[in-house]
Amino acid sequence: MPAVRANHLYKVFGKRASQAVTLLSDGRHRDTIKDLDVTAAVIDVSFEVQPGEIFVVMGLSGSGKSTLIRMLNGLLPPTSGTVEIDGTDITALSRRALRALRGEKISMVFQHFALFPHRSVLENAAYGLEVRGVARAERRERAAHALDLVGLGDWKDHLPQQLSGGMQQRVGLARALTADTDIILMDEAFSALDPLIRRDMQTQLIQLQAELGKTIVFITHDLNEAMRLGDRICVLRDGRVVQIGTPEEILNHPADDYVARFTEDVDRSRVLTAASVMEPAAGADAADWERVEPDAPVAELFQRVASCDGPLAVVDEQDRVLGAVSPTAILSALAAPEDAVPAPAGGERREEARR
Amino acid sequence: MSQLLPFPPRLPLGEGFEALNTWLKTHFGGVFDTVGAVIDWSVTTLRDFLTDPQAAQLTALAALVLAAALVRARPVPVLTVVGTATALYVAQAAFALGNTLVNHAPPHLFLWAMHLFGQDSVDANLVIGIVALAALAAVAAVHRVRLPLVGAVTGGWLAAILCGWLLFDAVPGVIAQPTATLTMLLLTALAWAVAGWRLGVFSLVALTVVISIEQWDNAMATLALVLVASLIAVLVALPLGVLAAYSTVVSRVLKPVLDLMQTMPAFVYLIPAIFFFSLGAVPGVVATVVFAMPPGVRLTELGIRQIDREIVEAGEAFGAPPLKILTGIQLPLALSTVMAGVNQVIMLGLSMVVIAGMVGAGGLGNQVYQGISRNDGALGFEGGIAVVILAIFLDRLTAAVARRAPQARTATA
Numbered sequence: 001m002p003a004v005r006a007n008h009l010y011k012v013f014g015k016r017a018s019q020a021v022t023l024l025s026d027g028r029h030r031d032t033i034k035d036l037d038v039t040a041a042v043i044d045v046s047f048e049v050q051p052g053e054i055f056v057v058m059g060l061s062g063s064g065k066s067t068l069i070r071m072l073n074g075l076l077p078p079t080s081g082t083v084e085i086d087g088t089d090i091t092a093l094s095r096r097a098l099r100a101l102r103g104e105k106i107s108m109v110f111q112h113f114a115l116f117p118h119r120s121v122l123e124n125a126a127y128g129l130e131v132r133g134v135a136r137a138e139r140r141e142r143a144a145h146a147l148d149l150v151g152l153g154d155w156k157d158h159l160p161q162q163l164s165g166g167m168q169q170r171v172g173l174a175r176a177l178t179a180d181t182d183i184i185l186m187d188e189a190f191s192a193l194d195p196l197i198r199r200d201m202q203t204q205l206i207q208l209q210a211e212l213g214k215t216i217v218f219i220t221h222d223l224n225e226a227m228r229l230g231d232r233i234c235v236l237r238d239g240r241v242v243q244i245g246t247p248e249e250i251l252n253h254p255a256d257d258y259v260a261r262f263t264e265d266v267d268r269s270r271v272l273t274a275a276s277v278m279e280p281a282a283g284a285d286a287a288d289w290e291r292v293e294p295d296a297p298v299a300e301l302f303q304r305v306a307s308c309d310g311p312l313a314v315v316d317e318q319d320r321v322l323g324a325v326s327p328t329a330i331l332s333a334l335a336a337p338e339d340a341v342p343a344p345a346g347g348e349r350r351e352e353a354r355r
Numbered sequence: 356m357s358q359l360l361p362f363p364p365r366l367p368l369g370e371g372f373e374a375l376n377t378w379l380k381t382h383f384g385g386v387f388d389t390v391g392a393v394i395d396w397s398v399t400t401l402r403d404f405l406t407d408p409q410a411a412q413l414t415a416l417a418a419l420v421l422a423a424a425l426v427r428a429r430p431v432p433v434l435t436v437v438g439t440a441t442a443l444y445v446a447q448a449a450f451a452l453g454n455t456l457v458n459h460a461p462p463h464l465f466l467w468a469m470h471l472f473g474q475d476s477v478d479a480n481l482v483i484g485i486v487a488l489a490a491l492a493a494v495a496a497v498h499r500v501r502l503p504l505v506g507a508v509t510g511g512w513l514a515a516i517l518c519g520w521l522l523f524d525a526v527p528g529v530i531a532q533p534t535a536t537l538t539m540l541l542l543t544a545l546a547w548a549v550a551g552w553r554l555g556v557f558s559l560v561a562l563t564v565v566i567s568i569e570q571w572d573n574a575m576a577t578l579a580l581v582l583v584a585s586l587i588a589v590l591v592a593l594p595l596g597v598l599a600a601y602s603t604v605v606s607r608v609l610k611p612v613l614d615l616m617q618t619m620p621a622f623v624y625l626i627p628a629i630f631f632f633s634l635g636a637v638p639g640v641v642a643t644v645v646f647a648m649p650p651g652v653r654l655t656e657l658g659i660r661q662i663d664r665e666i667v668e669a670g671e672a673f674g675a676p677p678l679k680i681l682t683g684i685q686l687p688l689a690l691s692t693v694m695a696g697v698n699q700v701i702m703l704g705l706s707m708v709v710i711a712g713m714v715g716a717g718g719l720g721n722q723v724y725q726g727i728s729r730n731d732g733a734l735g736f737e738g739g740i741a742v743v744i745l746a747i748f749l750d751r752l753t754a755a756v757a758r759r760a761p762q763a764r765t766a767t768a
């Protein structure tokens with residue numbers, strides 16, 4: 001059973017929303033129903049997120065990401081369609097039952113941190129448990145543990161304003177971790193941070209995920225971030241899903257020009273792995289080649305492939321040779337794939353990105 | 356042609372208003388009487404406390420402050436103490452139970468108190484207060500919560516009692532108005548603690564001036580009236596402001612009503628106020644409440660509406676019910692704006708006191724009004740100066756509270 005299931009979700013703001021849904025379900029673009037005076041934020045979105053997966057929703061500003069994620073925990077009711085959490089249709093729940101479900105199953109991390117400025121870091125982290133009525137001593141202990149986990153053990157009694165942006169978002173993360181829900185929603189959680197700090201936070205999230213095995217729905221407008229974090233990525237454009245796939249699928253088989261133009265800016269060497277660029281090594285004598293793991297990013301192979309004479313051997317855990325990575329293989333994989341359509345002109349692309 | 360009605364016809368607006376008032380008074384006279392009695396009692400009690408503070412009242416006040424500060428951290432013992440003390444106060448008021456207890460206790464237990472306060476009998480209310488205060492301080496000490504505050508409050512209480520003893524018994528005759536001086540020192544200490552030494556010094560000097568121009572009792576009567584009126588105004592404004600923040604419809608309906616309340620010449624309120632509550636402090640308070648309330652509503656609404664949407668969402672996302680979001684997130688974060696509203700309410704209330712003086716509300720307004728009617732410039736001026744001093748004192752004090760409140764206007768995007 002998927003942890004999260006979105007089933008033909010629509011969210012249209014405005015009085016004549018249901019009329020708009022009918023039109024949109026026939027495939028009309030949202031700009032063609034402007035005369036209805038509605039904003040179609042999310043249009044016919046369906047996906048499933050498996051337990052333990054990091055599912056990234058990627059799209060430009062205004063593509064409906066925040067609206068979508070807020071429907072997943074019922075902060076916004078969908079205009080049409082259903083959301084299932086562990087098999088429960090949350091759109092059919094009463095307000096009270098929905099609140100209980102949020103408290104137990106889904107927590108959220110916000111773009112601008114959304115910490116409570118009048119509560120200490122520890123009290124912020126303990127909030128979810130406080131809402132659930134957990135006794136004071138226990139919730140403080142668990143919040144302290146989560147703060148230790150994100151490296152803020154020494155800042156418990158400070159107020160959020162006294163912390164830097166990166167640290168504040170760690171508190172936001174600790175607040176979600178303390179609530180101890182299986183699902184965490186993250187709406188552009190790292191977008192407001194400086195690039196270096198953002199990288200640290202991404203690394204930390206990947207590590208935490210490896211330890212705790214949460215189901216994470218992560219929203220971003222940055223494809224590099226999506227590629228780095230996501231087990232699978234859902235690309236949104238103007239409220240509709242353009243493509244859902246693994247980072248490599250998106251990179252190597254973009255669904256259309258739009259996705260292809262995005263992928264141009266991606267550092268392919270960090271997304272592609274040894275396994276995805278290797279060539280068959282059938283019959284070759286790989287005994288004294290250097291060994292690499294299949295999921296090593298290509299970026300980490302440059303140095304090694306350059307410093308030895310032969311190719312690198314990609315081996316599994318039993319040291320069986322799966323394939324060979326040669327400098328030529330790397331170079332040709334780094335070039336954009338043939339079926340990915342190149343962008344027409346640089347100027348137009350930048351304009352698109354700004355919109 | 357001459358039979359045609361003139362256009363526009365005369366609209367009986369004023370008559371309608373009168374009729375409505377009469378209808379209200381005949382059908383709900385009891386309600387108005389009760390409300391009036393409560394207001395009257397509050398103003399009188401507060402005025403008496405401010406003009407002549409009793410050690411028992413000071414002690415009860417200190418205990419109340421401690422209880423409020425500690426109740427969240429240690430609810431069970433604190434509420435037990437407060438409940439017991441309240442029961443004892445009630446028993447004392449109803450059957451003089453405290454007196455019986457005190458009279459049967461070993462006398463030397465209370466001799467020190469009799470000596471300290473120069474009385475020939477022990478005030479049972481004072482004993483109850485001291486026991487409650489000590490119990491609360493003990494709770495704080497045992498659990499080590501909010502010790503600095505507890506120290507400050509008990510220390511301040513001791514200082515006030517000592518001060519009273521000094522003024523009344525140790526150096527009798529030196530201070531012309533010992534009760535006024537005691538209250539003045541208490542207000543100064545409050546200003547110092549809340550707003551810093553500048554306001555402390557200002558209070559010391561300015562309030563001494565009020566004493567020396569012999570307007571102290573009037574100033575305290577006015578202060579009591581303004582505080583009660585402001586309290587009522589805030590109690591009404593807060594829920595209205597919350598409703599307006601939650602519902603655009605309520606907000607739209609309230610807006611013109613508030614505009615009307617604020618721009619209608621304040622004198623106009625006096626007529627129905629007297630009609631409902633007869634002369635005295637009560638119509639003054641009621642007219643002041645109506646006139647001073649609008650900024651309280653407006654700024655409460657603004658304070659809640661301007662909170663970063665994401666922060667409220669965060670509460671919802673963790674499953675907090677609406678009431679917990681209101682009391683735990685929205686009201687605390689709106690507090691600085693709400694306090695700005697309270698500040699305006701108090702200022703508007705003060706500006707009403709002279710008008711309220713016309714209906715016999717007493718206090719400084721009365722002095723000014725007498726100055727006008729007797730053509731006594733000196734009296735009017737002294738009354739006016741005292742109003743100004745009160746205004747500055749209250750303004751700076753509430754502004755300081757507003758500054759201390761947490762800010763929630765983080766970046767929105």
Ligand SMILES: Nc1ncnc2c1ncn2[C@@H]1O[C@H](COP(=O)(O)OP(=O)(O)O)[C@@H](O)[C@H]1O
Nearest residue numbers: 013039040041060061062063064065066067068
């Ligand atoms: N409450 C709302 N009322 C009307 N329109 C809204 C509302 N919330 C979002 N929108 C519109 O929906 C679209 C998608 O918004 P959003 O989900 O915030 O996008 P993103 O998070 O991808 O930037 C935008 O055009 C936005 O203006």
Ligand SMILES: [Mg+2]
Nearest residue numbers: 065066067188
């Ligand atoms: Mg967004």
